[in-house]
Amino acid sequence: MERLRQRADFLATATGTKVPAAAFVLQARKRSDEGPVRFGFTVTKKIGNAVERNRVRRRLREIVRHAKAARMCAGHDYVLIGRRAALTHTFARMAEEFEAALRRMHPEWQGNTSIA
């Protein structure tokens, strides 16, 4: 999984479309090139102390790792902003929410995948 590392990438992605969920907010932005999908994670200090912030980021990362790659479009940057509910919600429920958020993010792809 390619990771976003530069602050400029995060700022650029923040201008794209946003899809809120209970445990996170999903942001996406199409890049000009057709490179691989890249992911970034943002967990602010408002969420909690360092232990809780680390835990939110790790759970979100595992959700992305287990998600179906077909939903994600190449040449896009995604940013997941953690919320405090990511500490307590069950893993299966959060994975479901992530799939739903990807469907809302790319409605034109829903038809393609159902046909395929």
Next chain:
RNA sequence: UCAGUCGGCUGGACGGCCGCUCCGGCAUUUCACCGAAAGGUGGCCGGGGAGGAAAGUCCGGGCUCCAAGGACAAACGGUGCCGGAUAACGUCCGGCGGGGGCAACCCCAGGGAAAGUGCCACAGAGAGCAGACCGCCCGUCUUCGCGAAAGCUUCGACGGGUAAGGGUGAAAAGGUGCGGUAAGAGCGCACCGCGCCGGCGGCAACGCAGGCGGCACGGCAAACCCCACCGGGAGCAAGACCGAAUAGGAGCGGCGCGGGACGCAAGUCUCAGGUCCUGUCCGGAUCAGCCGUUCGGGUAGGUUGCUGGAGGCGGCGGGUAACCGGCGUCCCAGAGGAAUGGCCGUCACGCAUGUGGCUCGCGCUACAUGCCUUACAGAACCCGGCUUAUAGGCCGGCUGAUAUG
């Protein structure tokens, strides 16, 4: 057994599936991808992978750079009983002094207020080399009453004595007792306190006993200050190496040369700067621009610093202890938008609820279900401390009370 106090340890266990990162080995190693470059990423196997506080950043060091001839001082900041430990410390250990507690034990902190400056509100008569408000006593005068008188007694005024008692205050001119006195008072005596002197014990802080002095010297220096000791500054984003584009610097080569007027333009006319060769004139070169190329500095970026160390463990020796010495053994996290994880199963612990048993009751115990899967909390150059947070569990020393033998 109960209550207390001090110290130490621990901080869930086992397993399955899927991942992350570092190290080592093998393979690839003229390979593939990203990048302008520096450089980075990519396979398989094995091994390692958060804490007692990793936290707060309150101190002390190592390390690195900067500054500085050396030492001292000034300014500023810090520390402060004595001795020891240590690389060092504001830390630790042992002892001294004061306070609290029946005790185990706990808490506090230098000297100087007779070097100087300053503050001590309110209350109170008097508060800094301080004081007679009430009171007590004496004398004179007056007044009430008793009395034959001497005298006693009551009210008041004036003069004086007095620091015992009352009252104010955080603090009131050493404290308690006896004597003494008109009443009192270190006025005298005893004990305690205080000061001075020399003696003894102790490395020292200090302690012990003795003599002398009738007491002179209130508190605050976490108020200024004096004394002694310590401190050059910055911090791994330190520093080192590699190194685009753009702008700027230097060298070389080529082309070109400033201002004004007229003109659509080509061009024409006119005026002319700095430096050098020459002091002046003339003449010449060159600069006031552009392009190319080379060089050095250096930004973004990359690599490194980066983990073997005042290191851990075991037993031995020295020391009351903190700690030290030597021996054996082990290698034990190194990320970089930041790895050390996600999901699941079983068990242990804990909590809650229900049911059964024991019990007057508190409660104890067995089973079932549910919850938390643990409290506080995440390395960021590395160590030694301090402080703060912390569910539950375990071990040991000591003290007091009670019971039994």
Next chain:
RNA sequence: GCUGCCGUAGCUCAGUGGUAGAGCACUUCAUUGGUAAUGAAGAGGUCCACAGUUCAAUCCUGUGCGGCAGCA
């Protein structure tokens, strides 16, 4: 990583070792036919928390909590 500042009434801020104030806001009364303005009176405080120094702490010292700002 390093450094500085702040925390006082509902809000914005003074303040000093000796029982804590200002402006706005709030309540009541007066004024007006009524409202505003104005005038008078009043209420409201763990001086961020805990220890220590002091006779006495909002102030001095230490520790903690929260907030703001700066440098590299």
